[in-house]
Amino acid sequence: MEHGELEEHRRKHTMNGVRSKGVKGQPQASPRMNGHVNGTASQGGGREKDESSEDEASAVNGHTRRPLHGRKESNPLAPPFIVSAPGKTIVYGEHAVVHGKAAIAAAISLRSYLLCTTLSKSKRTLCLQFPDIGLDHTWHIPDLPWTAFKHSSRRKRYYDLVTTLDQELVDAMQPHITTVSSKAKPSVQQRHQQAASAFLYLFLSLGSENSPPCTYALRSTVPVGVGLGSSASICVCISTALLLQCRALSGPHPDQMSKEAEEQLERINRWAFVGELLIHGNPSGVDNTVATNGHAVLFQRKDYRKPPAVEILRDFPELPLLLIDTGQAKSTATEVAKVGHLKTAHPEVTGLVFDAIDSITRSAHSIVTGENPGSEASITHLGELMNVNHGLLTSLGVSHPRLERLRYLVNESGVGWTKLTGAGGGGCAITLLKPGASSSSDSHLNGDGAQGSALQELERQLEAEGFAKILLKLEHLQPSGSFKSRGVGNYCLQALRNRRQASTPGTHPENKTERKVHFYSSSGGNAGLACVHAARSLGCPATVVVPLSTKPMMVERLWAAGAHGGIEGRAGWEATTVLALETRGADSLAQSLEQGELITLPGITSLATSLGATRVSERTFELASKGQASGRVRSAVLTDAEAAMGCWRFADDERTLVELACGVNVALCYGGRLEKALGRPVGREEKVVIVVCGGQNVTTSMVEGWRLECGDLDRAVTTNGHAESVPSTVTAPNGV
Ligand SMILES: Nc1ncnc2c1ncn2[C@@H]1O[C@H](COP(=O)(O)OP(=O)(O)O)[C@@H](O)[C@H]1O
């Protein structure tokens, strides 16, 4: 694609009005997007306005239909959004891959996350907040070297733009990089300036003087500089975010053609490669390719002037791998340069080593894509290949005494086969565990029998020598859904033991005959839930005292978890007003009440079909009519767009996905809709319970599509995309 084509593409593929139809199941895009970029915003230098015709049908969930909501002309403050991408481990072929040979790499479940928050136009600043490396830097957008980046001689072919760095542009950018952390010590400064260069080059290439001022906040769970592809992971995030902002991406979208999705991933990947060029100097592109696509890949770039050959290995087997960090810092650029020098000095010998590594990768590929990759024979084959691959990398000079010590310890223990992963010179190693070494149910590290204890012994030795195994801590899988289960659970257990010992000296703590302990918690949030779960599992009652501001959803969850009596803030039904919510086009109750007789709709024209009835039951109508007369039942109708807004706000504010038929209830919480529906202000002391009926007819892409289409509704209820008026300033106790 030529540079001009990119411009053209930006015009065609804005975030709104994507109308590719009928194809479902876009590839599992690794860069995940949360929130959205409002396509009506004048971004990417204000060059484009969405030229898609608004009256054409758009497709959501496979149904052709009218747009939910007419779009407004512009939205100066695009809502914040997050993109994310994983780190990786190279299983076979590092370094050789830089010199045209094949490599196999797999994504890991450690990720980087980039939050982009557009600032008020008056600011004109571009702010990087990268706390993992301690970088916090702000540029003034008009001061950046736009002329150099815009100059016509710079308008190169698109392919050149994304495969090589333009040295003149790098030089033009330099004065803005040297000021980054200029007072920090050299190693820190280098780390900061590498990240800042990658960001700024991409920003200058994809943005313009008119780009919106924005804060880019990056957090990563990928350890920095240990061979797990932290730089590729952040470059993929940066590339995705900037492409979204200049509107060169149109997805993800449920109806996106898979080819289009692939093209977009490729676009992200190519610009991420440019970022890697800034950080590494001479990357092969394997890291950014796996960070973009997820899964595992077989990657080979024979000719840097041509795109690499990439085979995505979607069925890559779940190999029992142990990831160990030597704790020894390394630099990819240094290690890659070292191998480059060796190649210059000894081209033939080095070439043979690369060829041998290539054979290893090919042999491993045939095993992992073969009949039974998880069999004992296959694992042994793959393990032996790892040993040889490591030996060849050592011969290239990229091992380190810490890596060799680690290999010695693992070999001695007999639990598996080990090689360095990534650039080497320190960083991480991977061990493929032998069958039996990882089969225990209670810990993935504690195998059964002799192998299991060998592994435990190895673990002790590694820890004693300062090696770190990298594990993921999934606290959200605790019984109560958060880490609070740990502290609160422990507290409850101790309290119960103390109480039992104090009241019946000499009694066994698990003695269940004496009076039950009743636990109280004064939190309506995760701590309250943790208390209820802990108390229940100890066979005790728990009461949670919640502040008035606690959201109904949390109160419902506390009841559902088994909270015992007296949750503060629940109202008796006698004084309750019931609001019956429907979407326009499924409003058979509202129309019946209005006409004073049961009516039948000719059909459901609302998109919220699952709870839609063309005619409500006699009993419903009777009760609703009586309630309406006494003022205890009111009926309200919202649009599909408002129901959709309820869904995306609920997803953002409460991390819960619900379908339109439920979203219409949730929408009440926002923008004073509740007061309007009730026809009166709602006092702070009043309790509001929203029935979150849920529903399965929803996916994140559907919600994203709805928001893209009618995101303007957000402006009435949020500031910078945060629902600061939830449920509404009038309704919410203490302004929450
Ligand atoms: N979380 C992060 N925040 C900011 N910059 C990062 C982060 N992770 C990586 N980087 C950038 O990437 C560089 C590390 O790249 P590299 O040496 O290739 O390590 P890795 O093997 O982890 O990719 C860092 O010096 C920094 O510039």
Ligand SMILES: C[C@@](O)(CCOP(=O)(O)O)CC(=O)O
């Ligand atoms: C050494 C190399 O093959 C992998 C480097 O991986 P990492 O930066 O250590 O995560 C270089 C490359 O492929 O770009």
